[in-house]
Amino acid sequence: MLLRFAIFISCLSLISCQKESQVDRATKDGILLLANSSDPKSFDPQVVTGVLESNINRALFEGLIAFHPTEDLAAPGGVALEVVPDETFTVWTATLRPDAKWSDGHPVTAEDFAFTYERILSPGLGAKYASMLYFMEGAEDFNLGKTKDFSTVGMKVIDPLNFEMTLRGPTPFFRELLKHYTWYPVPKHKVLEYGTIAQIGNLWSKPENLVSNGPYRIKSFRRNAHIEVERNPYYWDAENVTLNGIRFLPISNVFTEARMFRDGQLHVTYGAAPEVVDLMKKVDPSAVRQEPYLGTVLYRFNTTRAPLDDVRVRRALSMALDREALCDNVFRGYLPAYGMTPPMGDYDPPHGTSFDPAAARKLLAEAGYPGGKGFPRLGLLIASRETAATLATAVQAMWREHLGVEVEIENKEWTAYIVATQSLEYDIVAGGWIGDYIDPLTFLEMWTPDNGNNNTGWDSKPFVAKLEESIQATDPAVRYELLFEAESILLEDSPITPIAWWGKNYLIHPSVKGWEPLLLDNHPFKNLKLVPQD
Numbered sequence: 001m002l003l004r005f006a007i008f009i010s011c012l013s014l015i016s017c018q019k020e021s022q023v024d025r026a027t028k029d030g031i032l033l034l035a036n037s038s039d040p041k042s043f044d045p046q047v048v049t050g051v052l053e054s055n056i057n058r059a060l061f062e063g064l065i066a067f068h069p070t071e072d073l074a075a076p077g078g079v080a081l082e083v084v085p086d087e088t089f090t091v092w093t094a095t096l097r098p099d100a101k102w103s104d105g106h107p108v109t110a111e112d113f114a115f116t117y118e119r120i121l122s123p124g125l126g127a128k129y130a131s132m133l134y135f136m137e138g139a140e141d142f143n144l145g146k147t148k149d150f151s152t153v154g155m156k157v158i159d160p161l162n163f164e165m166t167l168r169g170p171t172p173f174f175r176e177l178l179k180h181y182t183w184y185p186v187p188k189h190k191v192l193e194y195g196t197i198a199q200i201g202n203l204w205s206k207p208e209n210l211v212s213n214g215p216y217r218i219k220s221f222r223r224n225a226h227i228e229v230e231r232n233p234y235y236w237d238a239e240n241v242t243l244n245g246i247r248f249l250p251i252s253n254v255f256t257e258a259r260m261f262r263d264g265q266l267h268v269t270y271g272a273a274p275e276v277v278d279l280m281k282k283v284d285p286s287a288v289r290q291e292p293y294l295g296t297v298l299y300r301f302n303t304t305r306a307p308l309d310d311v312r313v314r315r316a317l318s319m320a321l322d323r324e325a326l327c328d329n330v331f332r333g334y335l336p337a338y339g340m341t342p343p344m345g346d347y348d349p350p351h352g353t354s355f356d357p358a359a360a361r362k363l364l365a366e367a368g369y370p371g372g373k374g375f376p377r378l379g380l381l382i383a384s385r386e387t388a389a390t391l392a393t394a395v396q397a398m399w400r401e402h403l404g405v406e407v408e409i410e411n412k413e414w415t416a417y418i419v420a421t422q423s424l425e426y427d428i429v430a431g432g433w434i435g436d437y438i439d440p441l442t443f444l445e446m447w448t449p450d451n452g453n454n455n456t457g458w459d460s461k462p463f464v465a466k467l468e469e470s471i472q473a474t475d476p477a478v479r480y481e482l483l484f485e486a487e488s489i490l491l492e493d494s495p496i497t498p499i500a501w502w503g504k505n506y507l508i509h510p511s512v513k514g515w516e517p518l519l520l521d522n523h524p525f526k527n528l529k530l531v532p533q534d
Contacts, residue, residue: 021264027511027530030244031228035257035270037385038414039223039250044205045181046120049128049453050418051434051521052270054181059229059246059525060212061184064094064113065175069527070516072438075175079108079185079213079236083178089170096161101234102187103217110163115188115197118150124198128422128452131445132182132436135174137166144450169471176437179522187211215241215526224250241526242514252414254386261287261507267530268512272505273386274332280507287507290333291517295434295502296340296443297331299380299395302424303495304457307376311493312367317428318353318497319360320402321395326499330391333503339487341443342435342501347480349440352491353498357402364403372404378427380407383417388430391499421455429455432502435520440483441470447490458495 026033040053045061064083068074083094100108120127121143134140137154141147154166167174177183190211195202203209207221215237216229227248231241249266251257254273260266272280272288280288301308308314323336339349369375380396382388392409399405407428412420421429435442445451445467449459466486473479504521513529
């Protein structure tokens with residue numbers, strides 16, 4: 001594959017100057033051509049969970065707080081003029097822009113937000129990301145069905161443009177949370193036009209029915225071909241939106257998107273395989289971007305299935321992985337992970353993972369599988385992506401070499417992979433987590449038993465207790481110590497094994513301006529520009 005790609009580049013260099021490319025034409029038209037891995041599971045921001053859906057949501061919808069084009073922790077107003085706390089950082093008041101409208105011209109109101117929060121927390125909707133709203137007082141009990149009265153949740157409408165949110169404890173970083181798409185509003189009038197508040201499969205989010213409040217609105221959707229969005233004329237800041245549109249292309253093969261980039265069919269790739277990075281650094285180094293990315297590559301263990309219900313087995317599998325070798329040979333720009341949480345600010349996670357084959361063999365023997373004898377052949381589920389397959393093959397070899405354990409790699413397309421993961425229809429599953437906001441809690445709270453992103457069957461009362469204690473801590477140093485203790489429990493019990501801390505490798509065309517490094521890679525599309533090249 002790589003040899004063919006190299007030959008393709010050599011041939012392309014001979015003909016690239018002879019015709020206008022798709023990128024050249026799209027640049028003139030102000031249309032960003034963006035690779036986005038796969039088709040979205042849904043256009044409904046309250047039922048999706050993936051990065052690729054987040055990219056689309058960021059174009060179509062806008063939350064109370066927007067993303068800044070260059071500063072990770074800046075918190076410019078989005079659909080809200082301001083979101084301000086009381087002196088305890090527990091009660092926050094949001095004031096909406098009076099000119100904020102949906103893409104059908106209806107005003108965005110505080111009632112839309114109340115409806116939105118009730119909808120995502122309604123047990124009947126089954127939103128996997130409902131736990132993101134557990135920061136609000138009473139939200140968890142309502143979502144778990146312990147109360148059916150939404151008035152017990154810390155959400156109070158004051159008037160059409162103002163509402164108040166009461167949180168479960170001091171949350172100075174609340175504005176960071178509000179950037180996440182689970183807090184985006186959905187149009188009450190449109191949802192109820194097509195069904196009930198918590199109806200699964202409500203047709204309001206079908207492309208032909210979709211109403212949004214962001215800088216763009218959906219223009220066309222062809223499955224396995226593209227999603228195109230265009231300017232939203234009702235957007236409050238429409239006159240300052242720079243791109244005329246974005247075309248999201250569902251390209252799952254990293255070598256295919258690399259060839260398309262070199263063929264002038266893409267402005268930005270979703271990623272870049274290590275082989276592509278190495279080769280492009282030789283032929284077109286200015287196109288290569290390698291940046292920090294707040295995320296962790298990990299494997300989940302299904303703790304409800306034998307023998308993975310034995311912590312000794314999980315620990316042995318984790319300790320048999322040489323993470324430095326995996327980063328050197330599989331990734332580019334990634335770092336070996338010694339914890340679930342990447343270091344950030346004053347938080348350094350516990351050094352809870354290590355490569356120790358001898359200790360791993362001892363643990364496996366104690367669990368009843370000396371030298372791997374009698375150990376069942378487990379499945380290792382991955383999504384249909386080249387890097388995932390390369391990593392799985394390397395991990396498979398390490399477990400065979402160091403433990404005498406065999407796993408069978410199972411490859412599924414994205415939607416089937418997500419369904420299998422969420423329904424615990426796997427033994428071991430490859431995964432990753434990109435921070436929802438810049439704080440250690442986003443890497444830890446997902447492992448609580450009722451969280452829709454746990455997907456391991458693991459339930460630890462001591463772990464939950466430490467997290468709950470941290471929520472009430474007002475001293476940042478005390479809070480970090482409690483999170484450190486919680487993460488230590490997670491790593492010791494090993495329902496997951498962290499492998500690497502993410503780096504973002506991708507290719508970008510020189511005509512794209514304003515695309516700056518961001519830890520969460522959440523680029524505000526409305527600020528980007530396309531400048532034709534001479």
